[in-house]
Amino acid sequence: MAYTLGIPMDIDKGLYSRKQQILIAGAKLFHKNGFKGTTLQSIAQEIGIEGPSLYNHIKSKNEILSTLLLTNAQEFSDRMQEIKSSSEKALQKLERLISLHIELTLKNPDAMALMLNEWVHLEKADRTKYVKLRDEYDNDFQSILVNSIDEGDLVETEINLMRFMILSSLRSLYAWTAKYHSFNRIELEVSVKSLILNGILKNKNL
Amino acid sequence: MAYTLGIPMDIDKGLYSRKQQILIAGAKLFHKNGFKGTTLQSIAQEIGIEGPSLYNHIKSKNEILSTLLLTNAQEFSDRMQEIKSSSEKALQKLERLISLHIELTLKNPDAMALMLNEWVHLEKADRTKYVKLRDEYDNDFQSILVNSIDEGDLVETEINLMRFMILSSLRSLYAWTAKYHSFNRIELEVSVKSLILNGILKNKNL
DNA sequence: ATGCAAAACTAATAGTCATTAGTTTTTAGG
DNA sequence: CCTAAAAACTAATGACTATTAGTTTTGCAT
Numbered sequence: 113m114a115y116t117l118g119i120p121m122d123i124d125k126g127l128y129s130r131k132q133q134i135l136i137a138g139a140k141l142f143h144k145n146g147f148k149g150t151t152l153q154s155i156a157q158e159i160g161i162e163g164p165s166l167y168n169h170i171k172s173k174n175e176i177l178s179t180l181l182l183t184n185a186q187e188f189s190d191r192m193q194e195i196k197s198s199s200e201k202a203l204q205k206l207e208r209l210i211s212l213h214i215e216l217t218l219k220n221p222d223a224m225a226l227m228l229n230e231w232v233h234l235e236k237a238d239r240t241k242y243v244k245l246r247d248e249y250d251n252d253f254q255s256i257l258v259n260s261i262d263e264g265d266l267v268e269t270e271i272n273l274m275r276f277m278i279l280s281s282l283r284s285l286y287a288w289t290a291k292y293h294s295f296n297r298i299e300l301e302v303s304v305k306s307l308i309l310n311g312i313l314k315n316k317n318l
Numbered sequence: 319m320a321y322t323l324g325i326p327m328d329i330d331k332g333l334y335s336r337k338q339q340i341l342i343a344g345a346k347l348f349h350k351n352g353f354k355g356t357t358l359q360s361i362a363q364e365i366g367i368e369g370p371s372l373y374n375h376i377k378s379k380n381e382i383l384s385t386l387l388l389t390n391a392q393e394f395s396d397r398m399q400e401i402k403s404s405s406e407k408a409l410q411k412l413e414r415l416i417s418l419h420i421e422l423t424l425k426n427p428d429a430m431a432l433m434l435n436e437w438v439h440l441e442k443a444d445r446t447k448y449v450k451l452r453d454e455y456d457n458d459f460q461s462i463l464v465n466s467i468d469e470g471d472l473v474e475t476e477i478n479l480m481r482f483m484i485l486s487s488l489r490s491l492y493a494w495t496a497k498y499h500s501f502n503r504i505e506l507e508v509s510v511k512s513l514i515l516n517g518i519l520k521n522k523n524l
Numbered sequence: 525a526t527g528c529a530a531a532a533c534t535a536a537t538a539g540t541c542a543t544t545a546g547t548t549t550t551t552a553g554g
Numbered sequence: 555c556c557t558a559a560a561a562a563c564t565a566a567t568g569a570c571t572a573t574t575a576g577t578t579t580t581g582c583a584t
Contacts, residue, residue: 163542303479312480550562
């Protein structure tokens with residue numbers, strides 16, 4: 113069974129389930145207008161039904177946001193575990209993490225946009241869960257950077273700043289892909305890795 | 319006369335004017351809860367008055383956001399003009415731009431956060447103005463990168479991606495400074511410039 | 525002191541939604 | 555076909571909140 117956004121897709125008909133349509137429309141509109149700036153009526157309209165009809169498929173407006181954010185945060189977390197536990201050099205793990213961000217960004221740009229800001233509108237329990245997943249991810253990311261420094265591959269800069277700048281770039285990529293969809297994934301990976309690893313200077317002063 | 323957020327400060331008393339207090343509180347709460355997630359009552363409470371009393375100082379809730387965003391966008395624009403018209407090498411201009419972002423981020427982290435997302439809640443005329451300032455800034459930024467490539471100082475990557483990744487990092491710095499305020503401006507400038515210019519690899523393959 | 529303008533307060537108003545209730549239509553299996 | 559469940563619709567409800575109206579308080583200039 114194929115999954116997207118944590119919801120099964122009805123393969124036989126090649127169609128998205130109603131619930132999935134709601135999640136896709138919700139992600140699009142939350143991204144465009146913000147969670148609080150989006151009405152259920154507008155989400156319903158996007159998929160051709162009336163506002164209250166949504167309640168045949170969802171429990172609340174908040175559930176839409178929560179599903180989008182937690183599903184994706186969980187996927188980042190799961191993939192991080194997989195990468196962490198591999199036996200590669202830390203530098204290779206870092207490259208795989210960059211690829212991961214690009215992969216998920218291309219698959220789901222709207223949800224990536226939400227992950228930056230709209231989590232503040234989650235209800236307490238969900239927000240706690242989300243922030244925990246994110247903090248753990250960031251910690252794991254940083255550990256990999258530290259290992260790579262110890263292995264002699266990365267420069268010794270203030271480690272929090274290094275992590276912060278890398279993740280900021282990667283987490284903003286959704287805005288890039290929205291404008292320049294001509295790029296294919298491989299090209300993008302090569303360019304992004306080079307910019308992060310080598311910087312932009314042509315002649316390094318060694 | 320000293321200005322902050324475009325509003326004069328009453329130097330004699332060493333106090334912020336009521337309007338300035340409102341802007342500062344608004345920036346803080348818009349950052350924390352989003353524009354739509356912030357009530358006028360909560361802004362008023364932050365400075366110790368009742369919600370409707372705000373209207374002795376402002377025209378509308380939207381005016382608060384608009385002032386914050388346009389004042390800061392204008393400052394970026396003005397400072398860009400100054401840097402553009404200097405006679406330095408493009409690479410030096412780029413370094414000055416990095417310093418500019420750091421300076422304004424440290425001065426006004428909440429407003430920087432708003433500039434990323436909350437502009438979608440501006441009313442049409444203001445939104446148009448804001449987006450124009452921002453697009454012009456981005457274009458100018460990119461021109462400087464192009465010049466620097468032409469001058470042989472920067473690598474030839476996809477130029478839009480290069481600009482995009484640099485600006486993403488710089489525009490997210492507000493989140494860094496909120497957590498690690500121990501860093502002083504100079505240290506931060508040195509580290510950020512090095513990460514952008516040289517990347518994170520220790521041994522470059524030339 | 526005193527009076528006026530600025531600034532604050534309390535009490536309405538009015539619009540906007542999320543959500544619920546109650547009903548009708550659609551759909552799929554027998 | 556027929557029927558029961560799923561899914562849609564229309565019409566409330568009830569909270570919330572920006573903004574306005576009208577009144578009182580504050581603080582400064584004379």
